[in-house]
Amino acid sequence: xxxxxxxxxxxxxxxxxxxxxxxxxxxxxxxxxxxxxxxxxxxxxxxxxxxxxxxxxxxxxxxxxxxxxxxxxxxxxxxxxxxxxxxxxxxxxxxxxxxxxxxxxxxxxxxxxxxxxxxxxxxxxxxxxxxxxxxxxxxxxxxxxxxxxxxxxxxxxxxxxxxxxxxxxxxxxxxxxxxxxxxxxxxxxxxxxxxxxxxxxxxxxxxxxxxxxxxxxxxxxxxxxxxxxxxxxxxxxxxxxxxxxxxxxxxxxxxxxxxxxxxxxxxxxxxxxxxxxxxxxxxxxxxxxxxxxxxxxxxxxxxxxxxxxxxxxxxxxxxxxxxxxxxxxxxxxxxxxxxxxxxxxxxxxxxxxxxxxxxxxxxxxxxxxxxxxxxxxxxxxxxxxxxxxxxxxxxxxxxxxxxxxxxxxxxxxxxxxxxxxxxxxxxxxxxxxxxxxxxxxxxxxxxxxxxxxxxxxxxxxxxxxxxxxxxxxxxxxxxxxxxxxxxxxxxxxxxxxxxxxxxxxxxxxxxxxxxxxxxxxxxxxxxxxxxxxxxxxxxxxxxxxxxxxxxxxxxxxxxxxxxxxxxxxxxxxxxxxxxxxxxxxxxxxxxxxxxxxxxxxxxxxxxxxxxxxxxxxxxxxxxxxxxxxxxxxxxxxxxxxxxxxxxxxxxxxxxxxxxxxxxxxxxxxxxxxxxxxxxxxxxxxxxxxxxxxxxxxxxxxxxxxxxxxxxxxxxxxx
Numbered sequence: 001x002x003x004x005x006x007x008x009x010x011x012x013x014x015x016x017x018x019x020x021x022x023x024x025x026x027x028x029x030x031x032x033x034x035x036x037x038x039x040x041x042x043x044x045x046x047x048x049x050x051x052x053x054x055x056x057x058x059x060x061x062x063x064x065x066x067x068x069x070x071x072x073x074x075x076x077x078x079x080x081x082x083x084x085x086x087x088x089x090x091x092x093x094x095x096x097x098x099x100x101x102x103x104x105x106x107x108x109x110x111x112x113x114x115x116x117x118x119x120x121x122x123x124x125x126x127x128x129x130x131x132x133x134x135x136x137x138x139x140x141x142x143x144x145x146x147x148x149x150x151x152x153x154x155x156x157x158x159x160x161x162x163x164x165x166x167x168x169x170x171x172x173x174x175x176x177x178x179x180x181x182x183x184x185x186x187x188x189x190x191x192x193x194x195x196x197x198x199x200x201x202x203x204x205x206x207x208x209x210x211x212x213x214x215x216x217x218x219x220x221x222x223x224x225x226x227x228x229x230x231x232x233x234x235x236x237x238x239x240x241x242x243x244x245x246x247x248x249x250x251x252x253x254x255x256x257x258x259x260x261x262x263x264x265x266x267x268x269x270x271x272x273x274x275x276x277x278x279x280x281x282x283x284x285x286x287x288x289x290x291x292x293x294x295x296x297x298x299x300x301x302x303x304x305x306x307x308x309x310x311x312x313x314x315x316x317x318x319x320x321x322x323x324x325x326x327x328x329x330x331x332x333x334x335x336x337x338x339x340x341x342x343x344x345x346x347x348x349x350x351x352x353x354x355x356x357x358x359x360x361x362x363x364x365x366x367x368x369x370x371x372x373x374x375x376x377x378x379x380x381x382x383x384x385x386x387x388x389x390x391x392x393x394x395x396x397x398x399x400x401x402x403x404x405x406x407x408x409x410x411x412x413x414x415x416x417x418x419x420x421x422x423x424x425x426x427x428x429x430x431x432x433x434x435x436x437x438x439x440x441x442x443x444x445x446x447x448x449x450x451x452x453x454x455x456x457x458x459x460x461x462x463x464x465x466x467x468x469x470x471x472x473x474x475x476x477x478x479x480x481x482x483x484x485x486x487x488x489x490x491x492x493x494x495x496x497x498x499x500x501x502x503x504x505x506x507x508x509x510x511x512x513x514x515x516x517x518x519x520x521x522x523x524x525x526x527x528x529x530x531x532x533x534x535x536x537x538x539x540x541x542x543x544x545x546x547x548x549x550x551x552x553x554x555x556x557x558x559x560x561x562x563x564x565x566x567x568x569x570x571x572x573x574x575x576x577x578x579x580x581x582x583x584x585x586x587x588x589x590x591x592x593x594x595x596x597x598x599x600x601x602x603x604x605x606x607x608x609x610x611x612x613x614x615x616x617x618x619x620x621x622x623x624x625x626x627x628x629x630x631x632x633x634x635x636x637x638x639x640x641x642x643x644x645x646x647x648x649x650x651x652x653x654x655x656x657x658x659x660x661x662x663x664x665x666x667x668x669x670x671x672x673x674x675x676x677x678x679x680x681x682x683x684x685x686x687x688x689x690x691x692x693x694x695x696x697x698x699x700x701x702x703x704x705x706x707x708x709x710x711x712x713x714x715x716x717x718x
Contacts, residue, residue, distance in 0.1 A: 007036070007067060008052040010082045017043040028053070028067070040069030048085030050075040080104060083111050102126065115140050156200045162191045182206070183216030187223045194220040194246070208247060214256035217246045219265065222281045226455040231703040232284045232425060236268075237275030278705070284455060287429045288706050291458075294432045296713035298336040298441065299467060303329035304357065312357035318349055327471035328353050331416075331442045334469045338420070338462055340447045341473030342493060343675050344486040347444055348381045350473075351416065354442070355384050363413040368392040370422040370452075372600045374647030376620075378418045388600065389417065389427060390593065393434055397595040402430055409436035419647045420445035425456025425706070448493055449672045451702065453643055461706035467714045484510035485674060485681045492671050492694055498683065510674075512683045512690065518554040521658060521685055525560070526567055528682055533652055538680065540568055541587070543651035546639035547673045549664035555656050560639035568638065573610040577631050584610050588617060589637035589644065597624050602644055604637050642673045653677040657685035657693055665693040666700055 009030035016025040024043035028051065029035045038053065045051065052073040058066055077083040087100035106125045107114050114121050119137040122128050128136075166174050166189055177184055182204060186197040194216065206213065221242045225231040234242075236257075243253040257279060260266035267285035269278040309328045313320050320328065327350050330337050341347055351367075358365045367386035369375040379386040392410070394403030404410055415435060417423065420443035423431070435441055443459060451457040462468045476486065484507050488498035500512040513528070515521045529540050538544055546564065550556045565586065574583040582588065590603040599605070599619055609616030614627045617634070626634060642655070655673040657665065670693040674681055683690060 005057060005067075006052070006054050008050065009036075010077065010079060010085075011042075011045055011047055011049055011051055012085065013047050014043065037063065037066045038069055039066050042069055042072065045072070045074060048077045048082045048087070050078045050082065077112070080108060083109070087111070099125075099127065103128075156203050162189060162196075165189050165191065179204075181212050181216075183212055186216060186220055194224075198246075209252075211252075211256065211259065214243075214248050214252040215260055217243050217248045218253060218256045218260060218279075219281075220246075222266070222279065222284075225703075226281065226284060229702065230424075230451060230453075230455050230457065232288055232455055232705065233269075233278045233280035233703050235275060235703070236271075236277040236279055239279050240275075278703075284425070287425050288456075288704070288709055291425065291429050291432060292706060292709035292713050295336060295462070295465075295468065295710050296717055297437075298432075298435075299334075299469075299714060301334040301440070303334065304332040305329070308357060308360070309353065312360055313353045315360070316352055316356045318353060320349070320353065321346075321475055323471065323473055323475060324350055324353075327473065328357065330469050330471055332357055332414075332440070334440065336441045336462075337443070337469040337471070338459065339442065339444045339471045339473070340459070340463065341471075342446055342448060342476075342486075343489050344476040344483070345473035346475075346477055347446075347473065350471075351378070351418070351444060352382045354416070355382050358414060364411070365414040365416060366392060366410065366412045367416050367418070369418045369647065370427070371419070371602050371647040373602060373604075374419040374422070377647075377649065386418070389423070389431055390595070390600075393430055395595055402434065404434040405430070406433040408434075410434050410439060412439055414440040414442065416442040416444065418444045420459045421447060421449045422452050422646050423458050424452035424454025425458060425704075426454060428456070428458045446675070448668060449675070450643060450646060450668050451700075455702075456704055456706065457702050458706065461704055462710070464707040465710040465714075467711055483507050485677050488681075489671060489675050492667060492674070495667075495694060495697075497687075497691060497694055498674075509677075509679060510681045510683075512687075514687050515684060516686045518658060518660060521555055521656060522560075522563065525654060525656065525684055526563065528654055528684065529564065530567055533654075533680070533682075536680065538652045541585070544654065545645065545648075545650040545652070545676070546654045546656065547642050547645055547676065548639055548656040549642055549661040549669060551641060553660055555658050555660060557635075557639045557641055560656070561636035564638035565636055575610050575613070575615055575631075580635070582607055582610065582615055582631075582634070582636075584608065587637045588634045589640055590619075590633055591635055592633050594630075594633065598622070599624055602647065604640075604648075642669050645676045646672060648676060649678045650676055651678055652680035652682075654682045654684055657683060657689040659686060659689050659692070661689070662692065665689060666696045667694055668700070669693065 007028070007030055009028045012027045012029050012035065014024050014026045023041060026038045026042055027035050028038045040055065052075070053067065053069050055068045055070040058068050060066055084100055084104045087103065102125050103122065104111050119140065120133065122133045122136060123130065166185065169189060170177050182200040183197045185192045186194045197216065198213070201213065218239065221239055222234060225234050239257070240250045240253055257266060257268060261268050265282055267280045267282050271277045306325060306329060309320070309325050324346050327339050331339060331350070331354050339347060339350060355365065367378055367384055368389045369378050369386060370389055372388055375386040375388050396403060432441065443462065445459050447459050447463055451460065463470050476490065484501045488510050491498055498510065498512060501508040501510050513524060515524050525546065529544055529546065533544050534540055546560060548555060548557050548560060551558055553559065565581070565583070569583050569585045572583045572585060574581055584607050586607045588605055588607055590599045590605070591601060593600045603619055605617040605619040605624070607615055608618045608623065614625060615631065615634070617624050617626065653673065653676050657670065670690070
């Protein structure tokens with residue numbers, strides 16, 4: 001039976017550490033007795049330090065007696081060996097294992113005092129010069145100030161990774177910020193949601209009725225609405241409702257909004273109907289206002305003469321229908337225009353002809369797309385260089401800003417953006433600010449696809465404004481119409497169920513396999529990926545992409561990746577990080593933009609090298625290395641979310657739809673998933689889930705004001 005106890009001794013090392021430091025298995029050399037195994041939230045503690053632990057002894061069926069840590073006190077190392085382990089563990093930057101050993105041999109038990117009081121004496125040790133001493137001293141002083149904070153944060157239940165992020169952001173001010181208002185961490189530090197900050201605040205004695213908590217709830221509700229729902233504002237009634245989920249009463253919410261408005265953090269637009277008043281983060285309100293002004297200023301122009309368009313089409317060997325010809329003329333002549341249409345309607349054809357037309361007129365146009373994959377596709381399809389929008393604007397990783405902006409604009413006669421439905425409000429604001437007067441902007445995209453992951457719905461709002469010129473392509477090319485994928489995509493948009501290829505004449509490239517239970521879906525998925533598609537000539541590792549609406553659950557991307565990895569790549573050199581396993585040959589996905597490595601959110605690569613604590617991944621023709629925390633930016637990519645697939649095409653896709661995904665099942669999600677397939681598409685799941693997705697158009701709407709602001713600005717100018 002477990003009981004409360006106390007032990008102390010020297011931390012000798014770890015046999016396991018979770019990614020967030022919330023759980024680890026360590027070895028403690030007890031002051032009295034032999035070494036013991038200790039477990040608990042101790043992964044952040046420095047090796048070599050002297051620990052005083054409180055907890056309970058437990059008996060593990062496999063590993064025997066262990067001490068489960070409940071609380072701890074960290075002290076400086078007390079033994080020569082402990083000091084050496086402490087310094088060599090990476091605690092002090094600049095002191096590796098060899099150098100740490102020499103320092104301890106020279107100063108003995110006096111080592112830590114020397115570092116504190118007489119650091120210049122380090123030069124007495126052979127092999128340490130002034131530059132190294134300065135580096136060690138600077139880090140030691142920084143570490144001394146941070147060590148207490150790190151232990152304090154861990155005492156509030158925060159993992160080592162989160163503690164590191166707080167220290168990296170706030171440095172020596174971290175403790176002051178934590179003491180003043182722990183709610184400031186929510187939403188600003190990755191991994192710290194409101195409830196985590198609230199947990200810290202309660203531990204510090206902050207009451208639920210504290211105005212700081214109400215302010216934090218309102219800010220969090222608005223931030224979560226932007227990041228998770230894509231909203232640029234929320235109606236006041238909805239803010240009241242969501243705040244009540246955090247036990248904040250309506251009166252307290254109203255007071256918090258007033259305080260935040262006075263601070264300039266929130267913008268409130270009152271309505272005659274009180275509950276319909278709009279509450280927005282000031283930054284969101286500012287972006288929508290600035291974008292609407294710049295859009296209104298760009299509306300206007302004259303379409304290019306049709307003879308020029310026909311001549312350009314002839315030169316590239318293409319024949320345009322009437323709506324395509326009109327779209328090219330509009331795109332060339334108007335200050336701002338939108339070209340939208342579903343698969344097979346000729347958007348790529350229009351871009352090719354437009355690029356030939358601007359070449360004939362000796363104009364300089366730049367092409368870009370939201371992701372690296374989409375930019376590559378655009379470049380390959382029209383034969384002109386295309387960049388990501390971030391590269392076009394000369395993104396600066398260190399500052400998070402752009403080299404090109406309103407004061408240093410793009411040097412071009414025109415800019416064309418493909419996959420424009422993926423562009424969120426903040427990125428579009430940066431883009432349109434950098435486009436000078438006289439430079440035309442053309443947005444090409446499919447407005448029926450999923451909106452951007454980030455806040456806003458720019459493409460849809462431009463179209464809904466009714467004042468931005470739009471070419472909505474309807475006619476499907478005969479060759480594209482031969483594809484069951486294309487036919488079914490248009491059927492879905494009309495509210496009709498897709499038809500499996502075995503039930504109609506034509507190309508056999510679309511199949512709907514109905515399976516009810518999640519276990520049946522999973523079993524059939526493995527059969528399709530491992531047997532049926534390879535029998536049709538598709539390489540399971542290279543050509544097939546599995547798509548699913550969600551990350552969690554039996555049919556979520558996390559579990560599907562584990563199952564597909566077991567089936568497709570079960571053995572070989574591997575790296576284990578937390579609950580993830582990476583093997584040589586695995587398909588992996590980059591989850592955030594890394595401009596230093598030149599890999600971007602959504603890029604898919606292949607693991608080509610596994611070393612101790614490091615991976616090498618091939619993206620296209622480039623080899624990229626990952627070590628330490630960089631590994632957290634990679635996930636397996638045998639199965640990815642439909643959102644992550646935007647802007648990409650795959651030879652064959654298998655899209656999972658199930659009633660367990662009911663929250664996500666909507667027409668635009670199904671449409672987006674199907675149109676990722678170039679040659680073959682399989683929908684897998686019960687007919688009822690497909691029917692629900694087709695029928696459900698509402699839901700997922702975003703609260704934005706851009707369309708009405710554009711109309712208002714245009715009226716002011718006209």
